[in-house]
Amino acid sequence: MNNIVGIxxxxxxxxxNFVTNEEGLNIGDYVLVETSKGRQIGIVKTDFLKIKKExxxxxxxxxxxKATTADLKKHEDNKIEAKDALKTCKQIVDRxxxxxxxxxxxxxxxxxxxxxxxxxxxxVDFRELVKELASIFHTRIELLQIGVRDKAKEVGGVGSxxxxxxxxxxxxxxxxISINMAKNQNxxxxxxxxxxxxxxxLCCLKYEDECYKECKKGMPKVGSSxxxxxxxxKIISVDVLNGTLLVNVPGHGNVEEKSGxxxx
Numbered sequence: 001m002n003n004i005v006g007i008x009x010x011x012x013x014x015x016x017n018f019v020t021n022e023e024g025l026n027i028g029d030y031v032l033v034e035t036s037k038g039r040q041i042g043i044v045k046t047d048f049l050k051i052k053k054e055x056x057x058x059x060x061x062x063x064x065x066k067a068t069t070a071d072l073k074k075h076e077d078n079k080i081e082a083k084d085a086l087k088t089c090k091q092i093v094d095r096x097x098x099x100x101x102x103x104x105x106x107x108x109x110x111x112x113x114x115x116x117x118x119x120x121x122x123x124v125d126f127r128e129l130v131k132e133l134a135s136i137f138h139t140r141i142e143l144l145q146i147g148v149r150d151k152a153k154e155v156g157g158v159g160s161x162x163x164x165x166x167x168x169x170x171x172x173x174x175x176x177i178s179i180n181m182a183k184n185q186n187x188x189x190x191x192x193x194x195x196x197x198x199x200x201x202l203c204c205l206k207y208e209d210e211c212y213k214e215c216k217k218g219m220p221k222v223g224s225s226x227x228x229x230x231x232x233x234k235i236i237s238v239d240v241l242n243g244t245l246l247v248n249v250p251g252h253g254n255v256e257e258k259s260g261x262x263x264x
Contacts, residue, residue: 004060006046007033014170015045020063030067037115038108041067041075071109078107082114085137089116092132100124103151107139115142119151149174152198159196166203174203181205184212186240215240219259228255 005025006015018033025031029044067075086105093102100120107114114137118124126143133141146154149167156168167174182194182205196202219238220226226235226247233249245257 004049005044005063007031007042007063008045009040009042014168016042017049017060018042018063019060022063022066025063025066030072032064032067032071032109034061034064036061037106038110038113039064040109041071075109078109078111082107085114086116088136089129089133092129096129098124098126098129100126103146104154111139113140113142115144117144117146117150117154119148120145148198149200152196157197159202161204165197171203175206177201177203177205181209184209184216184240186238212240215243219243220245226257226259228257230255 003020003022003025004017005020007018008015018031020031025044025048027044027047031042031044033040033042082105085107086102089102089105093100099122100118102116102118104117105114106117114133116133124145130141130143152165153167153171157165159165163169177200179189179194179201182189182201185205185208187194187205194202194205216238219240220235222235222238224235225232226245228247228249230249230252233247233252233255235245236248236254237246239245243259245259247255247257249255
């Protein structure tokens, strides 16, 4: 039996699961872990989760060991050097007049790789930039193009709901969000209301989309005729969650009618 524990790499960021045979890890401990980017220092964020199936265990990367004082010193030194590398990279990008915004620089723990994250609205040929950076820092250079949603996930912030951004807290991947989701939920199509901190449609529009679709099944559409106890009128609005219609009946004004059931 192996232990699975959640590790985070930034404050208030999502925890990723890693496997370990150590029993003496506590929440808040610093550990050295193997990641897809290379070795990194992380912080234990969750209690142990026991996993018995070998195929499930194999899906997780390992915790190498508890971080030593020397490891933490090296980690802090790497972060300082990464900040300097970021400034240098931005200067080179400006000098070369490249249409990209470099947002972050990060060394792996062993400094075998220096990763730069950048934003760009178009495809960027950065081959010459990589060569120049490699000649300066004498390590493997990786440039990672991210989107505005990735930037929001990286930086974090507080949404209009008052909570830390979902993407920064726990989301592993971004769902496809469409304007139809806002329409299904009868949300005013005001960019200030339906766009998040990243300027893209709110991720939370996806959360209740299936519920709204289920609720709308069998409900008539706005603009169609509907027979009420006061007579036949035209539907002017639909309250999906309450399963009610507002029907304008000539001579009687607006009449509320119950139609269908909701999945709430």
